[in-house]
Each structure stands twice: as structure tokens, then as C-alpha cells.
Amino acid sequence: MIQISPDNVAERLMRYVQVDTQSDPTSKTHPTTEKQKDLSKLLCGELLGMGLTDATTDEYGYVYATLPGNSDKKNIPAICFCAHVDTAPDCSGTNVKPIYHRYYDGKDIVLPDDATQVLTIKESPYLKQHINHGVITASGLTLLGGDDKSGVAVIMEAALYFMQNPAIKHGDLKILFTPDEEVGQGTVKVDMQKLGAQFGYTLDCGDAGSLEDETFSADAATIIISGVIVHPGYAKDKLVNALKIAGAILDALPKNECSPETTSGREGFVHPVAVNGIAEKTTIQFIVRDFTLAGLQQHHERLKKIAEGVIARFSGATMEYKTTEQYRNMKEVLDQHPQVVAFAEEAIQRTGLTIIKESIRGGTDGSRFSYIGMPCANIFTGMQNIHSKLEWIGAKDMAKAAETIVHLSMIWEEKA
Numbered sequence: 001m002i003q004i005s006p007d008n009v010a011e012r013l014m015r016y017v018q019v020d021t022q023s024d025p026t027s028k029t030h031p032t033t034e035k036q037k038d039l040s041k042l043l044c045g046e047l048l049g050m051g052l053t054d055a056t057t058d059e060y061g062y063v064y065a066t067l068p069g070n071s072d073k074k075n076i077p078a079i080c081f082c083a084h085v086d087t088a089p090d091c092s093g094t095n096v097k098p099i100y101h102r103y104y105d106g107k108d109i110v111l112p113d114d115a116t117q118v119l120t121i122k123e124s125p126y127l128k129q130h131i132n133h134g135v136i137t138a139s140g141l142t143l144l145g146g147d148d149k150s151g152v153a154v155i156m157e158a159a160l161y162f163m164q165n166p167a168i169k170h171g172d173l174k175i176l177f178t179p180d181e182e183v184g185q186g187t188v189k190v191d192m193q194k195l196g197a198q199f200g201y202t203l204d205c206g207d208a209g210s211l212e213d214e215t216f217s218a219d220a221a222t223i224i225i226s227g228v229i230v231h232p233g234y235a236k237d238k239l240v241n242a243l244k245i246a247g248a249i250l251d252a253l254p255k256n257e258c259s260p261e262t263t264s265g266r267e268g269f270v271h272p273v274a275v276n277g278i279a280e281k282t283t284i285q286f287i288v289r290d291f292t293l294a295g296l297q298q299h300h301e302r303l304k305k306i307a308e309g310v311i312a313r314f315s316g317a318t319m320e321y322k323t324t325e326q327y328r329n330m331k332e333v334l335d336q337h338p339q340v341v342a343f344a345e346e347a348i349q350r351t352g353l354t355i356i357k358e359s360i361r362g363g364t365d366g367s368r369f370s371y372i373g374m375p376c377a378n379i380f381t382g383m384q385n386i387h388s389k390l391e392w393i394g395a396k397d398m399a400k401a402a403e404t405i406v407h408l409s410m411i412w413e414e415k416a
């Protein structure tokens, strides 16, 4: 029986969230904020203290460490467990004061530093499952930072468990902590050679039992509109204003479908995010999302056709349509290595939880890792109401996530 103490993981999380690690989407440096390294250094020191003798952290804020395999089997793939140290730019992460509600009683939780911030079962029904168990919140002025310090705490607690229970057989386990996930740059400076893992798991999602093996495939699209420019005083029947064409294209987009505000589940969308320009030349930038590449292609074709239809009404105007790949659905890679998800399902079941399979309407580090040589699925930590002052997490969910890591490592050994 693998059993990890919820109190111990909670204590770890509370320590890590007090280090400010907010990332910055406007920064051009790596990491985007120097302070993320404060947590990386702390974690590296703790890993060395546990006996992971190769633990290192680098100039970019990554932490790498190995739990060396102890099995006689030599063909076990090296498995990576990964979490990100940064917190979201959307909500302050400075002076986080975590509160451990050791025996949550089911009543409303009024956060002490801002009494307007109230956590209720009515608005967060998942709280109900944590009555009489430990719940961690922030104090009302900041986010908690469970996204993704719960993942960090869970991996650290599992590492400690392996060090204290050397009879548990496993292959090489690689620990990776990344900066800048929240600003989409978590894998930019990662050294996959140094990491040396064949398959991976990020610990970076919600309800206990959740397993995510699918993200959007994502492109950017840019429409560049060229008008016809003439001195406005003598422009009759000659001038064609690119700004007005941009307006017409936006107006011609579907109104009740195919947008973020009208889709959910497995539906994709086309979403204008910026318009820049002058009367002579205007660009519209879009993001395009779908779970399949065929769907992504259809969105592009439809958008291009709509724009061309509008352009045709303005004599002399021209347009250019450009696409840029952003990231790809990790399922396309994971389907070629079905054991990654199958073993995770079995590990979750061994902890006594029911699996919740989810598709992510966004991207993750896992989708990027899957395309740079490390097929990667995403496992729950319990995090709730992320990127907000009402963020919270149940300690028993984190303990189950740590137990999942232990079972998963054992399963890779057993099946090798």
C-alpha cells in the first residue's frame, strides 16, 4: 500500500507558494523574471538534501534531477515528471499568505485580508468532497499559486517517498521543473539531451483522477490588407481604405458559431485578437484552434474565403493570408505510444480514484514536449479556481497525485 501524507504535501505547497515566481509575458529574457530562480534554487537544494546527487539548476531557471533506477531490468524507459515553477501574470503572486484549513467544516471561507473574497460550496461544489479534510487557500490579496506549485510539491513528495522506500522498484526517473509555462515559453530553453527522458508526465491540472491527453492544435493567421491611397481631397472614386475593409471582414465573420464565445467541448474556433494599421495597409491577427488538423485546415479555408469575398467588393484592394504554426494536439503523438496514457490510467486506478479523461481547450507544456521528443500526458494535482484570489486546493488530492507518481513508476518497471 502506497500512502503519502496529505499534511506533508500541504506543508510543502505552503512553503513554495511564499516564493514569488510570477512570469511576465512582455519580457524578452529567459526566464522572463529573475525571481523564478529563487524557487528553482530552493528546490535544487532540497533535492540535493534528499540525496539526488545530480540535481542542478541553470541560468534559465530549469531544475534537472535524477532518481536513479534500482531495478535489475535494463530496458525500462526513463520517465520524466514535470511541473512549472512560475505563476500566472493575471493575478498578484507577491506576499502569498497560504492558510491551511486543516479540518474544513463545509462553511463559507471568508479570506481574512479581503472579506469580499468568499469561497463557497455553492460556487465551488468540488469543495464538498473535502469536508473534514485539509483545504489550502490564499488570504484574499493574491492567487495561491497551486498552479503549478502543487505539481512541484507533489513531485518533491514522491521523490522523498522513493528515497525513503528503496525497496520500491523503478527505472530512471527524471525530475524537471520549468520556468515561464504561463507565458507559453516553458520549453523554450529546455535541454532535452540533458534531461534524457523518453516519456513524460506534467502534473498540472484539476480534479482528482483527471488525466489529459489532448490539447488544441493551434495556428495564428494574419490577413494583410492593402488599400488604394490617394490624397483625401481628390480621392473621389479612387481611394480604397484598408481600415474599412478590415471592419467589413470582421463583420462578415460567423456570428453564432466558430468563435470562443459560442463554442465549448470539442468545437474549434477562429478568434480575431488584434487589428493594426492605417488607411493604406491594415493587418488583422487571428488565432485558430481545433482538436484535429483537418478541422484547423477547414477554419483557415473558410476564413480566407470570407476575407476574399469582402476584398472582391473593394476594387483595387488586395490581401495576403499568412499562417504560423503555434502548437499541436499531443494526442497525435500519444496515440503512437499508447502505453503513456494506459499506464497513467492504471496508476490512477491503483490509488482508488476514478479516471476523468479531459481535453484541454488550450495548450500545455505537455503538447510542446510531445513534439520535441518526449510524448507527455498531463496528470491532476487537485488545483481549483486557478489564476484567481479564490484559488484553493485539497491536501488529499495532492497526496493522491503523489501516490499516482509512485504507482506509475512501478508500472513502467513491472511492464518492462
Ligand SMILES: [Zn+2]
Binding pocket: 084, 147, 148, 181, 204
Ligand atoms: Zn499550470
